[in-house]
Amino acid sequence: MGIDTSCRLGYGLMNFTWKPTQTPDDQAFEAIKTAVDAGCTMLNSGEFYGYPEPTLNLQLLNRFYTKYPEYIDKTYLSVKGGMVDLKPVATEENIRKSVTNINSLLGVKKMDLFEMARVDPNVPIEDAMKILLKLRDEGHFKDIGLSEASAETIKRAAKVGPVGAVEVEYSPFSLDIEHNGVLAACKEHNIPIAAYSPLGRGLLTGTIRKPEDIPEGDNRRNYDRFQPDAFENNLVVVEKLEKIAERKGITPTQLTLAWEIQQWEGFYPIPGSTRVEGVKEAMDALKVKFEAKELEELRQIIDSADIKGLRYNEHAEGSLFG
Numbered sequence: 001m002g003i004d005t006s007c008r009l010g011y012g013l014m015n016f017t018w019k020p021t022q023t024p025d026d027q028a029f030e031a032i033k034t035a036v037d038a039g040c041t042m043l044n045s046g047e048f049y050g051y052p053e054p055t056l057n058l059q060l061l062n063r064f065y066t067k068y069p070e071y072i073d074k075t076y077l078s079v080k081g082g083m084v085d086l087k088p089v090a091t092e093e094n095i096r097k098s099v100t101n102i103n104s105l106l107g108v109k110k111m112d113l114f115e116m117a118r119v120d121p122n123v124p125i126e127d128a129m130k131i132l133l134k135l136r137d138e139g140h141f142k143d144i145g146l147s148e149a150s151a152e153t154i155k156r157a158a159k160v161g162p163v164g165a166v167e168v169e170y171s172p173f174s175l176d177i178e179h180n181g182v183l184a185a186c187k188e189h190n191i192p193i194a195a196y197s198p199l200g201r202g203l204l205t206g207t208i209r210k211p212e213d214i215p216e217g218d219n220r221r222n223y224d225r226f227q228p229d230a231f232e233n234n235l236v237v238v239e240k241l242e243k244i245a246e247r248k249g250i251t252p253t254q255l256t257l258a259w260e261i262q263q264w265e266g267f268y269p270i271p272g273s274t275r276v277e278g279v280k281e282a283m284d285a286l287k288v289k290f291e292a293k294e295l296e297e298l299r300q301i302i303d304s305a306d307i308k309g310l311r312y313n314e315h316a317e318g319s320l321f322g
Contacts, residue, residue: 003042003076003165003192003268008261008286010042010078010194011035011279012272014049017056020217023274029064034276036074038283044167044194044270046117047081047102058105065109072109078165078194079106080117080147088322090120090128099140113164115145119322125153129160145194150321151181158189170195170267171204172241172256172302173225173234180321186266198260198269199253200225203234206242206252230308237305244298250288253281258288259298 003010011032016023023031032043043061050056058079065072081098082088089095095116103110114135120128132144143164146157157163166186168177170193177183177193186193199205201220207213211231214220225234238252245255253271260269271282290298 003194004039005192007039007041008268009040009257009282010044010268010270011040012044012196012270013057013061014044014046015272015274016060017050018219019215020051021215022056025060025063027276028060028274029067031274031276031279032064033068033071034279035283036071038280039286040283041074042076042078042194042268042270044078044196046079047098047105048083048086048117055101055105058102061109062105062107066107069108075109076112077106077109078113078115078145078167079111080115080145080167082116082120083118088116088118088120090116090123090131092131092134095128095131096135099135103140111141113143113145114141115147115165115167117147119146119149119153121322125149125157126160129157133161148320148322149182151185153322154182154185154189154191158185158191163189163191165192165194165268167194167196167270169197170260170269171198171200172237172259172305173200173204173307175302176321182321183264187264190266192266192268193264195260195267195269198271199256200234200238203231204238204241204252204256206238206245209235225308233306233308237301237307240301241298244294244301248288248294250285251281253278254285254288255298257282257285258290259295259302261285262290262295 016028045057048054079102081102082095099114145165147167202208211226211228220226224230242252245252257269260267273279
């Protein structure tokens with residue numbers, strides 16, 4: 001079915017199982033059903049989205065689809081994999097092992113799109129694409145995705161075979177793809193972008209007011225933008241966006257998602273609330289429209305923002321835009 005272009009939002013599932021406290025099945029299942037019933041058919045998971053057990057996210061999906069088989073054909077499931085000790089290994093042996101493991105864990109549902117979670121610097125993207133095309137043709141998945149790929153990698157990959165989506169971070173805090181050629185490359189080859197962390201890992205929701213609001217054990221405590229000095233600086237931008245949201249009668253979450261959607265027709269943000277209320281709030285962003293002067297005001301605030309801190313931290317930077 002491909003990405004459903006009738007709904008401009010996808011749903012990121014990582015938060016159900018990535019945190020020290022797992023989301024109960026009943027809550028997770030209702031959240032997923034709420035999103036899909038509202039028209040959001042693109043779900044995003046990962047082979048390693050689990051704490052402390054890496055495959056917990058896929059196990060949760062297995063239980064969901066087993067309990068609600070009517071949602072198997074209603075959803076387009078994207079899964080990232082191909083990692084060994086959280087490093088990409090794009091050999092045929094490893095990718096085959098990964099896709100086989102993913103589908104085995106999913107059980108009744110087969111993934112629709114497979115992404116190497118990062119670009120392997122030791123394997124030319126042309127070779128990786130040929131492997132992925134082979135596995136696609138064998139029936140392991142329908143479409144090939146790229147994650148955190150550079151503009152050059154995207155262009156080279158697209159010459160070998162069709163790229164179904166590029167997953168990359170994009171938000172008012174993370175405009176990198178507007179300046180490094182990634183957005184231009186996706187536009188050139190008509191490749192949709194699954195924009196992850198569209199709410200700045202929660203900071204753009206306006207619900208996080210200080211670093212201590214991040215729970216103990218949450219990975220965000222290790223990221224640059226949540227360190228005290230950077231946090232205070234970045235919160236200034238959040239407060240400016242909050243004022244516009246209040247004036248428009250919407251939430252900061254809805255303002256942010258609606259702004260992203262209206263930047264390019266190929267953007268598909270994938271927010272990841274674990275609550276039914278959060279899912280409904282995000283889906284209501286689809287109803288928000290901005291006038292030209294409002295978009296100008298938002299763009300001025302966002303472009304002039306002096307965001308402090310790396311997207312993750314120095315340790316993780318080397319794996320981005322490969």
